[in-house]
Amino acid sequence: MAANRARGQRAGLTRQAVLEAALRLVDREGLKALSMRRLGAELGVEAMTLYHHVPNKTALLDGVIEQVVAEALPPQFGAATWRADLSAYAHALTSALDAHPNAVPLLLAQPAMTPRLLGTMEAVVGMLHEAGFPLPRTLDVMYSLTSFVVGHAAAQAGGVGGADSMASLDPDTYPLLVGAARESGDDAARARFDFALDALLTGFERELARG
Template sequence: MTANRTRGQKAGLTREAILEGAVRLVDRDGLAKLSMRRLGAEVDVEAMTLYHYFAGKDALLDGLVEHVFARADFSLAGGRSWQDGLRDYARSLRATLLEHPGLVPLVVSRPAVTEQSLRIMEHGLAELHAAGFGLRAALDLVYSLNEFVLGHLVSASNPAVPDTASVQEGHLTGIDPGEYPLISEAIRADRDREADTRFDVALEAIFRGFGDLRRT
């Protein structure tokens, strides 16, 4: 046993590997089926070994939230504009959750409270502050952007809230163009747009609005 590995830990097993195993479980079986016992089997250890890395299931769930946001890198390195940095961040966060939709309810309902999550937030606020935002405006921008991305994903995953594509596919039948000419015209105008266009349009509107809050 090495000096920096406590009793019960397994050589080669890391916190990140456990989180990746948890993501695989959620992808395959759903969030409701995630347990320490099942996760231990997924990463080939006894469930008790996991408690050397996570105090319990709540800590594991917090770690999964951290894992999602850590994959959505926000950087203004190389003189990038704050819009470019946040645009890539938002698209990366959306792509991660589209790839792992079972994590969406967890990220929506659980605050990011781990040390790593707080370091990510601290870094983002420092970058935006250096780009000319006051700290309150920077925090509002980060929260608004996260809420926009998550709200977009929740809406897209909710079958009770059809998008334009589903309208075009006939999920909302019986719309009379004579009675609802503006809806009908808007659907026709939207027919040839890329699937991500609405997301990008709203994203740019957020940036324009918050751009007015920068220090002059």
Template sequence: MAARQPARRGRGERAGLSRQQVLDAALELVDRSGLKALTMRSLGEELGVEAMTLYHYVPNKDALLDGLVEQVFTTASPAMDGSADWRTALHAYATALRAGLLRHAALLPLAASRPAVTPATLDEVEAGLRLLTASGFSLDRALHVLNSLAVFVIGHATAEARIVVAPDEAGGADWLATLAADRYPLLIRAAREGVGVDDGERFAFALDALLLGFEALRTA
């Protein structure tokens, strides 16, 4: 007796996947080929299923994009359950978010343009608000803190990913060293000493300044 062949999956039929597997595959595709390469068809090919099958896990393309934003924000941020000092928690959050955005730089336009709308992302926002209000911030200032911090991190990561200048190009260290010494002595000195050019150092400096400012305004 011939062996029974497995039934062929029809269009739109579940494929034994999960939403997380779909998002993971989408993130890998975007990392490799960019946002423009991400379509429901290309993602289906990546997973070996019909494009219609994906709609069991993400209802539409917008939901897929929101899920990608969720991937970066939720995996980069530590749990803010109120057990940590708010400055320590926000410092860890911002540092991890920058690292995640630089690791998945193709998602920077999404991070800058799409609000938090998925339950997992909103859970992170709610946790942050709980921590900040329990630490003395009013609700409106707590929202300002979280939004300001996110805008700063996204903007800094975007600049890091896009502005890459070789030493001999305009704006580079070697180029700066050729400027007129009587007109730009401090710029030339900075170029020769290599100071003020480390992205990570600049980020940490500005982050500390932000957190100090938030502290000064916390109960003002």
């Protein structure tokens, strides 16, 4: 065991390396496989060594969320219009969640509050406030957008509401549902996401205009 710990130290184990390994494990085997002992084995160190980088299991799970969200972050908010920034972020977050479907339940169940994630939230709030949204409303916008994106990802990961399933229903019993599903095309989920996102952003825009 001491040799394992030494190998981990010589490899320059860092919090970032621990979180990246944790996300790889979740991607490969799911959230249930993630434990300090298992992660230590993946990294070639004792489980206790990990506590130098993440204080507990909750912090480790927060870090996994942080890793997923980090893949969706633009270099900076405020480089374009607020609407373009939010649209780009929503699409990027969707892509990140699609790449890590096993982590989606974690985002639904656990509000992560790492310094890195809080810094991102601060940047979003600042961008929206600079655009003219009242400070309390910036949180409404941010949470509404994030909840929509994560909910969409959860539905996709669970196969909920797919056009394919509705298209296979009995057309005599459900003619409208079947017709709508069949006319939606092969990329219905993406089109539905874009439609809902545009409606959401348009609602925010109207709220700002009433401001």
